[in-house]
Each structure stands twice: as structure tokens, then as C-alpha cells.
Amino acid sequence: SQQGEEDPQALSIQEGENATMNCSYKTSINNLQWYRQNSGRGLVHLILIRSNEREKHSGRLRVTLDTSKKSSSLLxxxxxxxDTASYFCAVLHAGGTSYGKLTFGQGTILTVHP
Amino acid sequence: DAGITQSPRYKITETGRQVTLMCHQTWSHSYMFWYRQDLGHGLRLIYYSAAADITDKGEVPDGYVVSRSKTENFPLTLESATRSQTSVYFCASNPRDRAYEQYFGPGTRLTVT
Structure with missing residues (x-):
């Protein structure tokens, strides 16, 4: 089953507002990553947070990780x-192989209206 | 051009035909992956490879075959295409030393009629 479950499935906001997306997972992880996908394109890596980190920033992005609740948020x-795109969280399982296999969530579709 | 490319970008084929999707990366990344993306399922891993001649199954490998004779190429073959394999296929790669951040190709939209 999918490890990353995202919420909400769709989010519609006005330009200038903040957007928050949530991701939950089921088992212990090594790290959690967020990707963006523009319509008709491949995924682009945004940010990675390790299991021993609680918060990370990159430009206008802020990611938090709560391993006790097995959840993450992308702000x-x-x-x-x-910024209109689909956003996916992906988890790298703890204790897994060294191949770097990721398990992706189903994504949040973000629409930002001008 | 540098990066990861996929070909063809669009493909329509008939049930029962063999189809090969190509993936080529110019970074000499060790790891390569094939995913399929379907509505309601997100991205699911089909096969992955840690190096040339080393491949392994992912979550949904049935009906697919991969090979990796050269580091830069990772073709995916549908031996006998079925309608359920209609999907968008993405190839990805990552270097061993980048903490598993993956770089994705532009995708191949495959329709099986």
C-alpha cells in the first residue's frame, strides 16, 4: 500500500496566500521528500528532510516532520x-536497501489564482 | 543535451504488441528507476537498477521486463501490452551520493487499444 498519503487532494487559493499540504506515512522512514509536477511534465525534487530533522527551509518552502505522528507538512x-502544480511526498523507508527506493503519495493538486 | 530523456514521448499500440520505452541519462548516475503514474494511484515503482546488469522488481513488475547493459540506458519493455498498462511512464535516476534525491525524465504517455 502507499506509504505517503496526502491531504488535501486539491487546494485552491489566491496569489499571495500560503498553501499547506500534509503527508502521512505508516512505517519508519530514512527521509521524506517533496516533489512538484507541472502538468504534462516529470517530477522535480523540491526538498528532502531526514528522519532526525524537524524542520527545513528552502526559499518560500518550509517542511516539517513529526516522526511521532508519522506526518509531514509542506508550506x-x-x-x-x-506554483500551480501537483505536489507529492515520497518516503524512503528505514532499514531498506541502499537502492534509494521511494514510495510516493497520490499528490495534492494546488491551484493558485492570480 | 545533458539530463534524462525518454522516448517516445507518446505511443499508441495495440493489445498484445511488444513495446519498448527508452530512457537515457547523461550524468552516469548509478541508480535508475521506472515508475507508472495513474489517476488514483500516484507513482508506483515498476523496476529499478543499482548499476549496469543489476536490476530488481518494484511494486508492480508483472508484464514488464527491463535490462541495463550500459549505465546510461534503462529500457522498459512491455512484452505483450494490455489495456491495463495504459499509463504515463516515468524514468528517474539518482547518484549514489545525493541522499536519494531523484531526477525524473519528461515521461512517456502510452495508450494500449
Whole structure:
């Protein structure tokens, strides 16, 4: 079954507002990653947070990780129309192989209205 | 051009035909992956490879075959295509030393009629 479960499935906001997406998973992880996918394109890596980290920032992105609740949040501040995309969380299982296999969630579709 | 490319970008084929999707990366990344993306299922791993001549099954390998004779190429073959294999296929790679961040190709949209 899918490890990363995302919430909400779709989010519609106005430009300038903040967007928050949540991801939950079931088993222990090595790290959790967030990817963006623009329509008709491949996924692009945004940010990675390790299991021993609680918060990470990259530009307008802020990711938090709560391993006790097995959940993560991605916050996009001051959103822009160009942020319109699908966002996926992906987990790397703890104690797994060294192949770097990721398990992806079903994604959150973010629409930012100008 | 540098990066990861997939070909063809679009393919329509008939049930029962053999189809090969190509993936080529210019970074000499060790690890390569094939995913399929379907509505309601997100991305699911089909096969992966840690190096040339080393491949292993992912979550949904049935009906697919892979090979990796060269580090830069990782073709995916549907031996006898079925309608359930209609999907968007993504190839990805990652270098051994980048903490498993993956780089994705642009995808191949496959329709099996």
C-alpha cells in the first residue's frame, strides 16, 4: 500500500496566500521528500528532510516532520500563480536497501489564482 | 543535451504488441528507476537498477521486463501490452551520493487499444 498519503487532494487559493499540504506515512522512514509536477511534465525534487530533522527551509518552502505522528507538512508562503502544480511526498523507508527506493503519495493538486 | 530523456514521448499500440520505452541519462548516475503514474494511484515503482546488469522488481513488475547493459540506458519493455498498462511512464535516476534525491525524465504517455 502507499506509504505517503496526502491531504488535501486539491487546494485552491489566491496569489499571495500560503498553501499547506500534509503527508502521512505508516512505517519508519530514512527521509521524506517533496516533489512538484507541472502538468504534462516529470517530477522535480523540491526538498528532502531526514528522519532526525524537524524542520527545513528552502526559499518560500518550509517542511516539517513529526516522526511521532508519522506526518509531514509542506508550506509554500506567498504563493504565486507559477506554483500551480501537483505536489507529492515520497518516503524512503528505514532499514531498506541502499537502492534509494521511494514510495510516493497520490499528490495534492494546488491551484493558485492570480 | 545533458539530463534524462525518454522516448517516445507518446505511443499508441495495440493489445498484445511488444513495446519498448527508452530512457537515457547523461550524468552516469548509478541508480535508475521506472515508475507508472495513474489517476488514483500516484507513482508506483515498476523496476529499478543499482548499476549496469543489476536490476530488481518494484511494486508492480508483472508484464514488464527491463535490462541495463550500459549505465546510461534503462529500457522498459512491455512484452505483450494490455489495456491495463495504459499509463504515463516515468524514468528517474539518482547518484549514489545525493541522499536519494531523484531526477525524473519528461515521461512517456502510452495508450494500449
Amino acid at each position: 509554500i508562503t506567498a504563493s504565486r500563480a507559477a
